[in-house]
Amino acid sequence: MDYSLEHHQSYIGKPVSDLPTPSLIISLPAVKKNVEILHKDVEGLGIRFRPHVKTLKALEVTRMMLGEGKHRAVVASTLAEIRGVLPLAKEGLLDECLYGLPVVSSYLPQLAELRKSLRILLMVDNEQQVSLLEKFGADQPWDIFIKIDVGTHRAGVLAGSSALHSLVKRAEASNHAQIYGFYCHAGHSYASRTSEQAQQTLSEEFSSVIGASGLLPADRELVVSIGSTPTAHVVSSLKAQLPGNTKLELHAGNFPANDLQQVSTSLVQIQDQAVRIAAEVCSVYPERNEALINAGAIALSKEVSPNYPGFGTVVGKLDWGVIRVSQEHGILASSKTGALADKEFHVGQRVYLYCNHACITAAAFYVYYVVDANDIVVATWIPWKGW
Ligand SMILES: Cc1ncc(COP(=O)(O)O)c(C=O)c1O
The missing domain is CATH 2.40.37.20 (D-serine dehydratase-like domain)
Incomplete structure (x- = not known):
């Protein structure tokens, strides 16, 4: 023990x-200051904010990142993290959680159970995952974010690729998936050494998800989600021209802590x-x-x-x-x-x-x-x- x-x-x-x-x-004054800076930036831009809960996987800091309910969505990388945030849903501070890895079949029963307490979104970057959802056969379609690879080459389908086109088509045709929006995560922004470099990656993220949203009808309500801690640190530089049907959100996880x-x-x-x-x-x-x-x-x-x-x-x-x-x-x-x-x-x-x-x-x-x-x-x- x-x-x-x-x-x-x-x-x-x-x-x-x-x-x-x-x-x-953990220095409480430093965490509070780091969170306040990001809140000020996203609130200044009038965009949504989805903190990732994976850094300091704890209720107290998640509550802070959500601004006590001002922001109402999170992204998680494990089922343990999703189970961890459930008390916040019960308290009425949290509306939805994105499970942030492309979904695997053995998780679906647990995710379906968690969905009874909190709206769960799934990440999809391959048509086979849509087939998995169909095979699992839930009562309601799953809300999905389609993950775009903007250069990190971890998860995601390449922006502008034919694979992206056919994935969107495949998801649209399925009764078990509903496209909630497009998501990219600029992990490669950790290589930035200047504010200009991070701003450049941020604008590439933005154009990739906006480009992908053009694959759906113009009147379709969508969320496009961009971010990583380095690009979040320069988010106030974003000059975003959003199509009317699209809501922009920023996601970030490491920012309350920071590190070398x-x-x-x-x-x-x-x-x-x-x-x-x-x-x-x-x-x-x-x-x-x-x-x-x-x-x-x-x-x-x-x-x-x-x-x-x-x-x-x-x-x-x-x-x-x-x-x-x-x-x-x-x-x-x-x-x-x-x-x-x-x-x-x-x-x-x-x-x-x-x-x-x-x-x-x-x-x-x-x-x-x-x-x-x-x-x-x-x-x-x-x-x-x-x-
Ligand atoms: C899908 C996803 N979203 C958001 C984040 C948060 O990134 P960061 O810790 O750079 O803010 C990560 C981190 O790995 C991620 O995988």
């Missing part, structure tokens, strides 16, 4: 320096990161100028980011990074000539680390310790685990 899962509440009111290690710390990958895009600052990992120095090795900490691949993930070497960076000592990891060990070394491990670190010292990819790092923890501006634990959030 995870120690934090049994003892987390006893840390409320205590400083982060008292937390067990490794622990995941987001900082590397140059669209957020290092202090905009809400997540840190608390760890302790287990040993110091002057002969190789390294230190050992008790946070390894499980606590940090093996994700990397372009501007910060290794698998995590020490808060307040950004030249010190976790350059090698084993399962539960991390090795700290500096990129600065002359920096000395035995001057910077001693056995038992606490270190706090920024992570490269908050979504993957957060998924390893059973409890999130939520702190105020003075690093005092004010709450604990229990994330939804598993699938």
Whole structure:
């Protein structure tokens, strides 16, 4: 049993320096600020907002991302996340959830059950998925988003392709699918290094979904959904000319947390990161100028980011990074000539680390310790685990 899962509440009111290690710390002021910025941007544009719940898979942050019911739709990547958001539907704060991967057959019975409590939308990028829905044979047609691949090459059918044309035709002809709209996710926008590059990807997303919506009759009500955290960070630059039948929505997931990958895009600052990992120095090795900490691949993930070497960076000592990891060990070394491990670190010292990819790092923890501006634990959030 995870120690934090049994003892987390006893840390409320205590400083982060008292937390067990490794622990995941969330700065409440940073999360609130990150969410407020995005809300201001989407509300300024007058578009809809669909937060992804996969980053800090918890009710408290989902409630915040929905603006306590101002925004009423989410996207999820696991059934566990959908089960997790159901209390918000019960409270009347949430109307619908998109299951964000192309649907597989074994999930359909569970999705049909979940649909009794919350409107469920499915993601479709292949005619075979329409056949699956027909074979399953639900009482009502499923609302589907058709996923367009705008360059990430993860899921989706290529914009402007004949495959897209025939998928739209196939879905239109089916009694078991109803096209709700077109969705693209610009995962490749993580490679942006300037605001202009992210804006360019955002406008490509927009033109792809608008192009796809032209495959349906002009009077057909549709939702077109674009986004990713880097393109969401520049959404206020969007000059959108929408056809009258179409509603535009933005989706994003990582934005409440941010991480070193987001900082590397140059669209957020290092202090905009809400997540840190608390760890302790287990040993110091002057002969190789390294230190050992008790946070390894499980606590940090093996994700990397372009501007910060290794698998995590020490808060307040950004030249010190976790350059090698084993399962539960991390090795700290500096990129600065002359920096000395035995001057910077001693056995038992606490270190706090920024992570490269908050979504993957957060998924390893059973409890999130939520702190105020003075690093005092004010709450604990229990994330939804598993699938
Ligand atoms: C389908 C879908 N929508 C939205 C998101 C959110 O992206 P981000 O975390 O970059 O905001 C993801 C992330 O993987 C996704 O897969």
